[in-house]
Amino acid sequence: MSGIGPSDVANVAKLARLAFSDEETEAMAKDLEQILGHVRSLDALDTEGVPPTAHGFELATPLRPDRPAEPLDPELAVSNAPARQGTAFLVPKVLEEEG
Amino acid sequence: MGSSESLLAASLTEQREGLDRGDATSSELVDASLARIAAHADLSAVVSIRDAAARAESEAASKRIADGKALSVLDGVPILLKDNIVQAGEPATCSSRILEDFVSPYDATVTEKLRAAGAIIVGRTNMDEFAMGSSTENSIHGEAHNPWDRSRACGGSSGGSAAAVAAGLVPLALGSDTGGSIRQPASFCGVVGLKPTYGRVSRWGLVAFASSLDQIGPFGRRVSDCAAMLEMIAGHDARDSTSVPEAVPALGAAMTGDIEGLTIGLPKEYFVEEGVEPGVLARVREAIATLESAGAKVTPVSLPHTEHTIATYYLIATAEASSNLARFDGVRYGRRADKVEDLQDLYMRSRSEGFGAEVKRRIVLGTYVLSAGYYDAYYGKAQRVRTLIRRDFEKAFESCDLIVTPTTPETAFGLGAKSGDPLSMYLSDVYTVSANLAGLPGLSMPCGLSDGMPVGLQLIGKPLDEATILRVGDAYERLTEHHLARPPETN
Numbered sequence: 001m002s003g004i005g006p007s008d009v010a011n012v013a014k015l016a017r018l019a020f021s022d023e024e025t026e027a028m029a030k031d032l033e034q035i036l037g038h039v040r041s042l043d044a045l046d047t048e049g050v051p052p053t054a055h056g057f058e059l060a061t062p063l064r065p066d067r068p069a070e071p072l073d074p075e076l077a078v079s080n081a082p083a084r085q086g087t088a089f090l091v092p093k094v095l096e097e098e099g
Numbered sequence: 100m101g102s103s104e105s106l107l108a109a110s111l112t113e114q115r116e117g118l119d120r121g122d123a124t125s126s127e128l129v130d131a132s133l134a135r136i137a138a139h140a141d142l143s144a145v146v147s148i149r150d151a152a153a154r155a156e157s158e159a160a161s162k163r164i165a166d167g168k169a170l171s172v173l174d175g176v177p178i179l180l181k182d183n184i185v186q187a188g189e190p191a192t193c194s195s196r197i198l199e200d201f202v203s204p205y206d207a208t209v210t211e212k213l214r215a216a217g218a219i220i221v222g223r224t225n226m227d228e229f230a231m232g233s234s235t236e237n238s239i240h241g242e243a244h245n246p247w248d249r250s251r252a253c254g255g256s257s258g259g260s261a262a263a264v265a266a267g268l269v270p271l272a273l274g275s276d277t278g279g280s281i282r283q284p285a286s287f288c289g290v291v292g293l294k295p296t297y298g299r300v301s302r303w304g305l306v307a308f309a310s311s312l313d314q315i316g317p318f319g320r321r322v323s324d325c326a327a328m329l330e331m332i333a334g335h336d337a338r339d340s341t342s343v344p345e346a347v348p349a350l351g352a353a354m355t356g357d358i359e360g361l362t363i364g365l366p367k368e369y370f371v372e373e374g375v376e377p378g379v380l381a382r383v384r385e386a387i388a389t390l391e392s393a394g395a396k397v398t399p400v401s402l403p404h405t406e407h408t409i410a411t412y413y414l415i416a417t418a419e420a421s422s423n424l425a426r427f428d429g430v431r432y433g434r435r436a437d438k439v440e441d442l443q444d445l446y447m448r449s450r451s452e453g454f455g456a457e458v459k460r461r462i463v464l465g466t467y468v469l470s471a472g473y474y475d476a477y478y479g480k481a482q483r484v485r486t487l488i489r490r491d492f493e494k495a496f497e498s499c500d501l502i503v504t505p506t507t508p509e510t511a512f513g514l515g516a517k518s519g520d521p522l523s524m525y526l527s528d529v530y531t532v533s534a535n536l537a538g539l540p541g542l543s544m545p546c547g548l549s550d551g552m553p554v555g556l557q558l559i560g561k562p563l564d565e566a567t568i569l570r571v572g573d574a575y576e577r578l579t580e581h582h583l584a585r586p587p588e589t590n
Binding site for chain 2: 003008009012013015016017018019020028031032034035036038039040041042043045047049050051052053054055056057059061064072073076077078079080081082083089091092093094
């Protein structure tokens with residue numbers, strides 16, 4: 001496991017859709033390096049052949065009958081939308097108009 | 100003290116009897132609770148109050164009870180929900196700016212069940228933003244205070260629920276526990292807190308932090324009160340496919356007071372002098388001696404991967420959090436930044452303005468450990484170590500019925516003491532995270548004081564065996580009076 005620097009933080013922040021100032025990026029890199037320093041203690045453990053655990057309590061993939069049910073009222077579903085048109089969520093234009 | 104005030108301070112069983120006997124009505128009990136919440140506003144334990152709605156509901160409950168038609172043991176009893184468990188028509192800020200104006204369009208499964216049982220939800224409790232923290236200091240509502248000493252933290256992330264129960268604002272409250280967020284604040288505030296087995300309680304309507312670790316559970320002043328609340332909220336739910344199909348056992352009947360012949364495992368890795376407050380170790384050892392005197396046997400066990408639990412936890416929890424919190428994009432709900440240029444700018448600025456520093460730190464860490472080139476080294480490695488940690492417990496449980504440890508290595512730390520040092524804050528969860536990684540039920544209960552602050556005794560059970568830890572916890576209460584201790588300033 002390798003170290004984390006400001007350029008790694010900047011890349012990851014972009015992936016996570018978070019914006020940081022240069023100062024914040026530096027501070028974040030320092031915090032993360034400290035945390036990852038602790039995490040690297042796991043390197044000492046031999047996990048060859050050990051299966052991963054995704055859930056503490058193993059469950060078979062459950063199936064349920066596919067029955068129609070009353071959905072959430074569309075008016076309620078958009079009631080928290082910052083911008084809406086009818087029962088649709090409104091966002092800034094994604095595609096430029098042609099011509 | 101009037102009859103409704105004294106009833107508010109009583110255990111759930113006593114409240115039920117008092118309500119049914121007519122010592123006080125549900126309306127009077129709810130009024131007393133609302134008055135006490137207002138009188139203790141300086142704790143910042145409660146962040147929103149359902150004043151008129153709670154009063155109207157308690158009037159209906161009073162009538163049912165007077166007619167001898169109480170819906171359940173919780174009918175007419177005031178309770179609080181942590182601010183990440185949704186209720187229709189109510190806010191659920193999760194202490195985050197990004198959800199400041201959110202109003203839930205639906206009820207969580209636990210909310211639905213508690214309302215159907217007649218419980219009166221009087222408000223919502225303070226927490227660390229998105230349950231990320233161990234002190235209830237990371238909150239848009241301001242830091243919460245420990246009722247035992249207001250200069251100290253009440254723990255977190257469910258600190259508001261713990262402080263509210265400790266200060267006698269309500270007899271019961273719900274919290275959520277991802278790495279100790281019920282048990283650690285219960286320990287810091289001197290109340291009982293129970294994290295059920297992963298999947299025992301539906302997570303539908305719990306705002307997700309780390310989905311493979313999150314679990315809802317009760318806070319109360321008595322073990323039996325928490326058992327009653329767990330019985331009410333547990334069970335399979337078609338809306339949460341990770342909820343377990345097993346039937347909920349009759350937990351009340353399990354609490355016989357008899358622990359003769361039960362074997363308690365003491366993990367040697369948890370009973371180390373280094374890094375543990377001497378008063379904490381002393382109180383926990385006394386509690387173990389008390390249980391032995393009641394016929395329990397004690398055996399040493401080993402959980403050899405203990406030193407790796409925090410590292411494993413922070414890799415898995417942040418990875419899952421980065422994925423879960425991707426939903427906050429400023430489009431469908433939550434805060435949207437003003438005057439955005441385009442969709443990318445909308446995402447970027449809404450999230451950057453809406454999330455606090457600790458949440459951003461965990462999103463970045465989680466995104467990093469899941470990113471190409473690092474996935475196997477960090478996230479994959481943590482999942483494999485998680486298997487080793489789970490196996491440690493399986494092996495330990497071959498020779499014991501439950502495991503007993505301190506809940507935390509120290510009593511409540513001072514406000515601000517760890518807020519500038521994320522790693523030191525993370526390490527304070529060292530005794531609680533393993534139960535989440537292994538999916539096991541864990542109970543924290545008061546076992547005395549160290550320098551005037553409460554010490555928590557942690558009981559960890561086998562998967563789905565809440566009954567045994569509740570039985571032992573209840574037996575301990577019958578043998579001691581630590582559960583009767585109240586914060587000096589709130590008597």
